[in-house]
Amino acid sequence: MTPALTQPVMIDDDAELARCCDQWRRLPFVAVDTEFVRTETFYPIAGLIQIGDGERATLIDPLGIGDWTPFVALLEDASVVKVLHACSEDLEVFEHWLQVLPSPLFDTQRAAALLGLGGGLGYRAIVAQFFEVD
16 A cells, blocks of 8 residues: 655755754654756756655755755764665765765665666666565
8 A cells, every 4th residue: 555645845944954954863764865957067056955754755945045054964963874866966966065975874776786686776666676666
């Protein structure tokens, strides 16, 4: 049975980001993804940050946030595993933009490769294989 889908929550102010980061830092893991623009620059520019906490999806609008300190603390929090997929470009975004690399880190694409599923398996293919969801 597929769980009911909830609407993503949008964060576009410092207070809400700080509140959510405080909640996420109490969890064992969060899923993280970035959307970025890389036209006419030598580096990616963050366009959207997506966080999944097991209950809801949260979208963070970088243009609305002025204080990234709580988010950097989350990315550096050793008690929260950051789960990403094919994360090399996401890491480049965080390193250039916030001067931080998420740690500890679990890359689902690399995990799939270690399980013998192939080195370049996309997230959609992994989900379809293990959960029969397309």
